[in-house]
Amino acid sequence: MNCQTGIVLPPFLSLQSFLMFTDSFYTHGNNDAMTGKKFFACLLVLLGLVTITVPAAAKDTYTVTPNRLQIALLHNDGGEPGQFILKLAALNAMNGCPKIGPISYTSEFKDIFLDIKIGDYQVDMADLPAAPHYGCNQEQSQPTASIVLSRDMLKENNTKTIRFDSGYSIEYYDVLLTDDAITLRRADKEYLLPSRIEEARVPAKKEPLSLWFYPENTVILYAPKAGKDQDISAQVEKLALSRGLVPLSSVMPDFTSPLIQSNYAYYVDKSGRFSKNKDGGLLGKIEMPVEIYGLEQNYIKMKDLEIFARRPGLYE
16 A cells, blocks of 8 residues: 555544654654654555545645634734734644744625624645754744724724624624724624634733824833832822833823722823833832831831833733
8 A cells, every 4th residue: 555645634634633643653752753643644544534635745734624713802903093913823833843824814894794704724734854853943823914904994984883703603793893992792602503613812911902003102100019009100200200201091081901900100201201112121210118017117128119111911
């Protein structure tokens, strides 16, 4: 039997399962990656689990349809005002030598809908090294797609709902849009079929699928060494105003923090002095009273507390 051939999997054996077993075989001590894959393919043929159809050269790249996806909203760093990214991510991530391509998709505005049809992604297993644990990047890789949208685009098309067509089902998300923010909320909460689309969980965020359209040079002020219940808002505001910053609420009156924690303050750095550094930096110091416990009696001592400024993260 010539095992240098490609394979077609039967309905009861998924491609993911085949790749998992194949990778498991050739990454555990096999000195020849292709020999390992061919041997395992032959074993499946002998067991009657697969059918030989085409030459192996045509099967170096596998096409995979994602079963489940996560969606998230991100700022488009460096993009135009009002732009954002709707990110799709397949849940079946992997690491090792195979190269994973992006998820294909098509998008179309139709009446009050934005229709997004989710396609496949490709796994390239060509030219795999004989010793993958030495020759490969072992970081986890996840198939994704980044759809660039904008506030003006949705307004011009009067978009009220996004329809995600995963190939298994169509799922609906309502679009709540203002001049300052966007929120997506699942419209079919009583959906009868198993959901293929879910919200990406963003730590410390109140509502995962929400995003503010921050004005240029927005910064977040915070004090890493402040006590959990320590109220420093008045001192932080005094410091911020002395540095030429203005509260974000003066520019966006309806703004509320998207984060669960309340110890962050949002300002606009009109001069760009503190917002130009992507990783942030020290804004200044404030003095705070600290109780010192002595042998005879306690006393109050003023202590410096550092206040830092950083730009909002992609998900914030």
